[in-house]
Amino acid sequence: MKASRVISKAYLWLVLIILYAPIAFIAVFSFTEAKSLGNWTGFSTALYRNLFTGSMQNSSALLSALENTLLIALIASLVATMLGTVAAIGIFNLKGKKKATMNFLNNIPMINPDIITGVSLFLLFVFLHISQGYTTVILAHITFCTPYVVLNVLPKLSQLNPNIYEAALDLGATPMQALRKVLVPALRPGMISGFILSFTMSLDDFAVTFFTRGTIGLDTLSTYIYADARKGGLTPELKPLMTIIFLIILAVLLIINMRQSKSSDKQ
């Protein structure tokens, strides 16, 4: 009995270590100055200082890649949240076969390999003669983010009292007011989690961005790191940057979890 508990505990810890070791590795080595990975040359915050003061080689390229990444993620996930919410309301109000079909069509882009999404979007943009750059990357990101918003909003809709929209109309709200004052607030938790999911999906996308960014030299973090690594070793300042991104995402996740457990306590 006791032995099996020890084993199961050990197994759990082993899995956790394997999962988190790479992240911990980067975090630890972000506090040393060694150029090559895995060399510990004593504790230092020099890399962090370099990152924030910009006194490193190629720092402007890295910072512009970061800026691009955040901007694209923000715009794409905002638009996807709006599109996805409206789409979810539409799908929810369909009946029978049509509803099943739309749900199915919504799921396909999520399972579709990124590389196929990327190549097909690339071909589409070429076919439509849209010059590739910022716009096409944002459009592409909206495309693959929207299904996640739909998926997050749909369950909120089914929890909703079916008459709630009509109740708002009945009390004198125009359809737009009913949407803004009743439907959106009720769907807000789903929209927020859809937005966050979209944001992270957009942040770490490589394949789709790579195929739709064209040749104007637009770089996001993922394409920058890819190019950087191929040029011969990672820029050391990427280690503190990744550590910071990881911590931000961890914080966001903790906030979401706390909010969720608070709202389920209320019920």
Place this chain on the structure above:
Amino acid sequence: MAQDERIINIEHLSKSFGDKKVLDDINLYVRRGEFLTLLGPSGCGKTTLLRMIAGFLQPDEGVITLDGRNIEGIPPHKRPLNTVFQRYALFPHLDVYDNIAFGLKLRKTPEDEIDRRIRKVLKLVAMSDYEDRDVETLSGGQQQRIAIARAIVNQPKVLLLDEPLAALDLKMRKDMQIELKEMHRKLGITFIYVTHDQEEALTLSDTIVVINEGKIQQAGTPADIYNEPVNSFVADFIGESNILNGTMIRDKEVSFIGHDFKCVDSGFGEDMPVDVVIRPEDIYFTDSDTKAQFTATVKSCTFKGVHYEMFVDTDKGYELMIQDYDAYEAGEEVKLYIKPGDIQVMRKERTENTYEGSVVADGKVEFLDTEFECSTEGFAPGDKVLVSVAFKKVDLLDHDDEAATVGNVEFILYKGDHYHLTVRTESGEKIWVDTNDIWDKNDYVGIRILPKDIRLTKLQENG
């Protein structure tokens, strides 16, 4: 009655969903200030009618007027009506106060006015001091009160209530019925109330409108509807009743359960088949041989709180339900009589199944989208014919391998010595069946008609 007494007037209203006609030529008016109930089984079209008055659905045909004005095309948010929805439909992200204030704020009512009206309406629904509560922390009954408050605070011309008490338990429902009636009296607003609960309708309403299969069956006061049902559906749906086949021998004399009775109805003609309704409390026990009209054996006796409910077999083999304050033991021989005024005679809606059909080949006729075998003597293939089949000549089977077509049992009426079933066939038409077998509602049945029981007559061609 003066026109301006009518707050809502509905004329020739029809609505279909796909192929299904849910409302068929509804004509109805609602008097100012009355409590009107739309009563019917689920799927009868009553909620559809309410939703068209509220503006959530558009009629296919017909006109609804409010205060003499056609409200066609006016969207729900511009109609001076408010609705209390099934399962309340409160806004979960707003507290009690903001839920009730929702309509007033949209109308830009001044803050202090909103405040005053909310306090007043909360007092009316006995929910003072609940302003700051989260609506999801309230019980079902409390949520229902808030839903009512949210609607009446806007002072609508008509309050629409869509089965508002259906989600509450029995005790709570009874209490809320009394409170609703009281609210209606205090407010003086016209109430249109939808329910499938006949007892609720009888308790609350000034006027009851009984709806079935998209048609108004009867409209009248609760007493009218209970005492003078116009057809066997209403008689069966409202209260308990014995519904029996009878024959009007002549004016004021009717024959049923094998005996002749004096009654107060006339104008049916002589030897006319009719339906007879006797309420179970209108059959009396007697010791006197001269008073007794027939005898019966008590089959069962159950105490129902105030009265006893007994089932008896009459001397001619009919089963009747009787309610009385005195108990008679099972097995006891009893003498019974019925007063002339308690016999409700109704014209029969139909006496046999009739369909339009056509002869497809020698010995074959098509109706109900099915080919049946029968004698087609005197007819040629292609002839249009009127097909008649007696109710008791239709066989229902619990398997479909020998059946000509299939259907579902829609409605069951016990007529003292047999069941009268309404069966919806695959083709969507109805076939009525008299049978001694016991079927349940929604049973899937095979339908068989023997060739000798199908009667054909020539159909008069128009033009």
